[in-house]
Amino acid sequence: MLAKLVNIFLPFIFVILVCSCSQQRQLAKEFLNKKDSLSILILRTDTVFKKNLKKNNDSISDTTNSLFLGKTKNITLINLIYTGLIDELKKRKLKVYTDENMNSFMSLPSESYIFNMSQIEMDEYVIPYSFSQDYDEDEYYQDFNLNAVSLNTWFEVSELNGEQEKSKVLYSSKSINDNVYGYFRRNYLYDEIYFNYRRTDITLDDIYKSALNFGYTNADYIFDYFLNQYVYENYKGKMKKNYLHYDIKKNRFIKAEKNRFIFM
Numbered sequence: 001m002l003a004k005l006v007n008i009f010l011p012f013i014f015v016i017l018v019c020s021c022s023q024q025r026q027l028a029k030e031f032l033n034k035k036d037s038l039s040i041l042i043l044r045t046d047t048v049f050k051k052n053l054k055k056n057n058d059s060i061s062d063t064t065n066s067l068f069l070g071k072t073k074n075i076t077l078i079n080l081i082y083t084g085l086i087d088e089l090k091k092r093k094l095k096v097y098t099d100e101n102m103n104s105f106m107s108l109p110s111e112s113y114i115f116n117m118s119q120i121e122m123d124e125y126v127i128p129y130s131f132s133q134d135y136d137e138d139e140y141y142q143d144f145n146l147n148a149v150s151l152n153t154w155f156e157v158s159e160l161n162g163e164q165e166k167s168k169v170l171y172s173s174k175s176i177n178d179n180v181y182g183y184f185r186r187n188y189l190y191d192e193i194y195f196n197y198r199r200t201d202i203t204l205d206d207i208y209k210s211a212l213n214f215g216y217t218n219a220d221y222i223f224d225y226f227l228n229q230y231v232y233e234n235y236k237g238k239m240k241k242n243y244l245h246y247d248i249k250k251n252r253f254i255k256a257e258k259n260r261f262i263f264m
Contacts (some may be wrong), residue, residue, distance in 0.1 A: 024231055028234050028244055028253050031230040038226060039095040039112040041105045041160075044082050045120055048074040053125035066124050068149055071204055077211050078120060081153070084215020085117075085222075092248065105160070105253050110144045112160035115222060116167075121152040129179055133184045134195060142195040147208055148177035151214050154264070157225075169264035172221055174214040221247070221261045 050069045051060040063070040089096045097105040105112065127146040127243055151174050156167040182197025224245050231244065245256035 009197065010229050023235060023237075024239070024242060024244065025253055027231040027234050028227055028235075028246070031227050032246075034230070035223075035226065036093055036095075037107050037111050039097065039105065039178060040089065040222070041097040041102065041112070041114045042082075042089070043099060043116040044074075044078060045117055046071075047120070048077050049119065049121045051121065051123045053123055055126070068202075068204060068207060069122065072122065072207060074157060076208060077122065077151070080208055080211035081120065081151070081215040081218070082117070084212045085218050086215075088216045088219030092219070094223070108160065113154075113226075114158050114160060116156040116158075117153055118175065119152075119157045120153040120158065123150045123152065124148070125150075127179065131180065131182065131195070131197075135184045136186075140193055140195070142182070142184075142197070144178075144180055144199075146178040146180070147202060148175055149202065149210070150175035151211060153214070153218060155222075155261075157220075170221070170225065170261035171264050172214075172218055172261055174210060174217055176206055176210050178202055206216060217259075220259075225261060 050063075050072075052062055052066045052069055053060065054065055068138050086096055086098065125146050125148050129144045131142045131144070134140075153172050155170045155172075157170060158167040164188045179200045180197055181200075182195055184193055185196050186193055224243070227246055228243055232239065243260055244253045245259060246253055
């Protein structure tokens with residue numbers, strides 16, 4: 001009996017899911033034609049909070065055993081993130097304003113939003129990493145501590161002349177770390193197994209490149225924020241919660257998965 005009910009309702013469920021996804025993507029395409037009406041003011045902080053999350057330090061602000069916190073320049077990190085963000089938003093044909101032309105922005109009509117990059121944080125920490133491999137019917141392990149750095153941003157979002165009293169807070173993060181590539185092999189001369197590997201450590205230049213790319217990523221997230229807001233506001237019926245990402249290089253919509261803002 002249960003099998004018969006499943007066979008009866010399964011096609012209907014499939015049709016509903018297909019229609020739901022179809023409507024979402026149709027609305028997403030509509031947004032691409034209407035995005036030119038959006039105006040965004042990007043404000044930025046002038047401070048970077050730095051945290052040392054490695055063990056054996058007196059406090060998170062202690063840079064004694066830090067490799068990068070004391071060497072990275074705050075203004076350089078801020079400028080790189082900000083430059084990447086602005087440049088990438090302009091590629092998406094959005095009307096982007098900064099504090100230099102704030103007066104022009106404040107006189108705009110509706111469909112105008114303020115994205116205040118209220119906080120930037122840089123964390124340094126260690127990732128325990130273990131490599132294992134079966135060799136000659138035995139399993140061998142090699143442990144490493146990999147240095148890692150993450151950049152985090154918090155955006156306060158509000159609509160110009162909007163009815164919403166409280167700003168939305170959106171969080172994003174990007175991290176880089178050391179990498180190890182290797183394998184176990186036998187030294188026949190001494191008849192022992194050893195781990196042959198190559199380690200690539202992150203550098204200060206890698207962190208600055210990551211900051212610029214983080215700006216590009218935040219531009220993606222901002223564009224997707226408006227895309228999904230448009231879909232949500234115009235969807236008819238009960239919508240399946242698929243947060244979409246627009247791949248500008250391939251001109252297609254895909255599920256954002258974890259590549260998106262976290263709503264705080």
